[in-house]
Amino acid sequence: MSQQDELVEALNAETNKIRVSGKSLKLKASEKAVEELYNTGLVGKLLADRSINKNAVKAIILKAWRTSRGVQIVDLRENIFLFKFACEGDKRRIVELGPWNIEGFPLILKQWNQNMVVEDLDFSSLPVWIQVHNLSIEYMSKENAVEIGSLVGEVVDVDFTGDGEVCMCNFLRVKVEVKVDDLLRSGFYLDRSPHSDLWIQFKYERVAEFCYKCGRLGHLKARCLKVSHIDAQIPSKEPYGFGHWMKAGSSGRKTSRWVEFMAEESSAK
Ligand SMILES: [Zn+2]
DSSP, X not given: OOHHHHHHHHHHHHHHXXXXXXXXXXXXXXXXXXXXXXXXXEEEEEOOSSXXXXXXXXXXXXXXXXXXXXXXXXXXXXXXXXXXXXXHHHXXXXXXXXXXXXXXXXXXXXXXXXXXXXXXXXXXXXEEEEEEESOOGGGOBHHHHHHHHTTTSEEEEEEOOSSSSXXXXXXXXXXXXXXXXXXXXXXXXXXXXXSOOEEEEEEETTOOOBXXXXXXXXXXXXXXXXXXXXXXXXXXXXXXXXXXXXXXXXXOSGGGOOOOOOOOOOTTX
């Protein structure tokens, strides 16, 4: 063993001794801060393949969120921010209206918790509303919505209007926890045997940009590092693969639904 190796070994032994015998330091947490941050705090990570200028983030957030009494923004790490709202209502509204995008990149928002450190937070998924287009009314049940949503990720909500077995609307809506490492599925084939299979198209609400080559969030096609194109889900007819058709229009929420209630003619005429 060389003299240098012996020195390194001796230093390591000393360090281990300190770790074993060292006492941890107990500090007092501010109860007021814990309560305030729990009720009004969110931690957000921008899923981007480059560093986004924090001033740009602040400007976009303040304009888009329009909070009634403002929001404090603290940058914790590169592309990771703490948002502290002035009231719980603003926080709830921002979570419900998500996902949000900044410069085309999704902002993954998570609840603030005491003793959390950035490294412990799970930013591996985000909730997204998916519209299921081209499905006939008779298939638009809650049960089917859950089954369809499960093709993409964990189903967290189904938008179901009416009290019948099926939803009287022009598309199904299902909220799914989308894993950011998984590709955004473009749709699926509906088995209509003995008739030919039918392509059912997914449209993702409020998903600004994603890679049209590998179908993943967080980067654009020009900066894609994936080697091969995934074509397993290409349908026989257009649209196919990944593309802009997978983004729901801005009017894609309930406003695009159209239900007319016909009043019965009065028989007392
Ligand atoms: Zn890609």
